[in-house]
Amino acid sequence: MGTARETILARIRRATRDVPAAEKPEDVPVERGYLTEGADAREAVVDRFAEYVAEYKATVHRVDEKDLPRVIAEALERRGVEKLVIPAGLPGEWVPEGVETLRDGEDGSQLTNGDLDGSDGVLTGCSLGIAQTGTIVLDAGAGQGRRALTLVPDYHLCVVKEDQIVDLLPEAIAQLKGAVKDAGRAVTFISGPSATSDIELNRVEGVHGPRTLEVLISG
């Protein structure tokens, strides 16, 4: 008996004896007859994104880009955020004065899990938005930070630029390929705040991730 690896591979080859030896994986037809690109106008796509994100019980605001700093400051104040986690690469003008900032990834230093747990919230950008599903995609790029930053704090304020919103899921998967395949970065799909329906199928927003998700769509 060989190693587990050899044994399993031998079992697989024996189990698939019916597959002709000359058959290559690409010889098995895969018909991709589904939609890979949306046909709607920009404005309709952005509207749908805003509508679907809101349906997940996230708070959504449409903002003019020049008003972003003011709207961010207002949102943080409404929430009562005093200690704010800031990922590396976040546009400086987004960070309001008068808030204690906990900066992660500057000069190679990282906040501890305890720092994150003791914070009041986190402010990030994103990689993409998907209108079809109301999903925000983070890929650990600039202004988004490593995964723990948007996980441990109880409040996540996320800025999505209109031109980052795609219509259909396949468009997003295509755009993310580089971050995954070439850079090996982690990708997270966020569709509303965390939720559970485990108790008598009653939906409860917020279990382990941020219980409040606020989204600013800037155009």
Add this chain to the structure above:
Amino acid sequence: MTLEVPDAFSPGKTPKFQELAKVSLADTQLRRNIGKAARGIREKRAVAVEELPDWQELREAGRAIKERTLRHLDHYLLQLEESVRKAGGQVHWARDAEEANRIIAGIARDHDADEVVKVKSIATDEIKLNEHLESEGIKAHETDLAELIIQLAGEESSHILVPAIHKNRAEIREIFLRGLDVEDLSDDPKDLAEAARLYLRKKFLSAKVGVSGANFGVAETGTVCVVESEGNGRMCTTLPPVLVTLMGIEKLIPTWRDFEVYMQLLPRSSTAERMNPYTSFWTGVSEGDGPQEFHLVLLDNGRTNVLADERGRQALNCIRCSACLNACPVYERTGGHAYNSVYPGPIGAILTPQLVGIGKPGPDSLPYASSLCGACYDVCPVKINIPEVLIHLRGRVVRNQQSGDGLAGTLNPENVAMQIMAKTFADPALYERSQKLARIGQWPLARSGTIHRLPGELSGWTRTRDLKPVPEKSFREWWRERKNGEG
């Protein structure tokens, strides 16, 4: 209520579905909860699926990609292994449950971990990882709310997706008061969730090792994906410095692009949402982000048995959405415990007997836990023809009984009856003599043109249905008389 019986993956004989179903059917609370859940999710799912004009094309692609993968599984597994290693992860192969348990416990011991945090994974339930870790002095904390509830209650899951569906809020409150070390607690689901959040947060922040399953593993990039709702999956796969993922070898997909199909099919089929709240994709180890040590354990444990059956193989297409459970009229009434397997419902009825092998009374009874109505096939997002496989497996079970049990198999009453029937139907003279005999034999039974009850061994047939008696005159007899009369 749960029976203390070993499950289908345990060695030795296990009870039949038909016996366990009687226990479940007597539990009215369970039937009410499961019925409500199944109906609710079923209706929502239909709405979510209706929204996509290309649903049938997505299903076909989902099926075809899995077929391609399974026919060339060795090729893709080797590609996955290489991709994960290149991305900084370590790959282990496990022939069976015991080997997988040994590998995972070994990793925990290497890091002096006496506890691990776990995100819900059916594969780890299949290999009974928690029990094994416990036996080595390592405590596995389930972090999914429902899994936590049933772990604290010392019970088994009754539904793939909502494992504690058989518990109501008052029962959950009692379980938490005892298990979570809290003094006061209401039975409001919000408060119950908050209690679990506080209890588990401490575990997440201190755990050295996280353990997860995998919804998908990508051969091309080495990316592993976990789909979830609560955030406990993100916690387990992000915060501990070491992550171990157990993945069945059938969870493989060839390319990153294939997510454009499965991330549309799975959430809508599963929780009837456009998208589940959180999905994590990680590729080996990312410097400075998440666990800096990643182990991927590839599990066979009977999957190659399933692969070896050309018609049963499609059971490995399954992406564990649980749509077939909610669609099934049998499951809706019995719930999951009657299937006595971590894989309940229609998919479990074809997966379990193939995974553990034909020839065990418990699993062998599962292909019969169906009316063959076909609702499961209609909702399956990867087009597994479950009724077809059920019938195929019934055939395998019978042939195995005829050949496998020696004299006992040959003399099995059903087998003997079927052999005699086969001879009778093959010989016209014998067939007619039997008809005549039956007419005499049925005389005391056929009241008012219907047989309501057959005697002895045959009574099983008439317990739930009536039987038409053999008519006074057969067509052949009538035809002969007619010809003779004319001639």
